[in-house]
Amino acid sequence: MSYLDFLLNPLISLDPNPSNPIFTIFLIATIIAFIIVVLQKFLIDYDKMEELQAETKELQKEMRAAQQSGDPKALAKVQKKQMDLMPKQKDLMVMQMKPSFITIIPIMIIYYGMVSNHVLSNVVINIASSQFYMLLMPIWNIFWTQSNPLTINFFGWYILSSFAMSFVFRRILGLKTM
Known part of the structure; x- marks a missing residue:
């Protein structure tokens, strides 16, 4: 007996095969994936994220060049830039984690x-x-049942459905992969 039976049992009864309700699990995974993707769209500033990633990539190139040249002044300059970039990276990480926390x-x-x-x-x-x-x-x-490797249990089906639908919703909403 589940504490969510009052919600799940009506969904299961609508499933074409109520004794093996894979459609119900797919529907639940789809709804959750949609909510997560919508939250990501509204809570993550993808332009800021892309800008910071480009800035980090450029800084890494400068760091490699400074290390290869052996110039301590150039290395110190790049390290100072790196320290200035750290608060921005922290803000970005917090922004990316908000949908997960919610x-x-x-x-x-x-x-x-x-x-x-x-x-x-x-x-x-x-x-x-x-x-x-x-x-x-x-x-x-x-994700698969242990008794027979050629079967998928409910958790495996939920994960596969969730990943697939997240991908579809990210494409529909025009979100880039992180």
């Missing part, structure tokens, strides 16, 4: 509600052996 608690609540729901937590998707290797399953084995 969404982590609601996502955990929904995830644990899904885990507690008997129907959702027992979802099994059978895959062909060719799909097993195409999905790099030897590396991603944590």
Whole structure:
């Protein structure tokens, strides 16, 4: 019995296959991915991020050139620039982490509600052996059920759905990858 059964059970009943509700998990992953991508769009200044990345790249080139020349004055000058850049990088990191801080608690609540729901937590998707290797399953084995390597459990399906839909929403909203 899950504390979110009052929300999840109506969704599961609408699923074309209520005994194995992969569509419900896909829908939940899609909604969460959409919310996260929208938050990223509004909370992250991508122009500022791109500008700072270019500035950092240029500073790294200057640092390499100063180290190769062996000039202590040039090296000190580049190190001073690097120290001036650090507060900007800190601000950028905070800006990039805001969506994660805002969404982590609601996502955990929904995830644990899904885990507690008997129907959702027992979802099994059978895959062909060719799909097993195409999905790099030897590396991603944590998402698959241990009893049969040619099945995906609910967590693996949620992660795959979430990554795919995040990619789609990022493209639709015109966001660059970080």
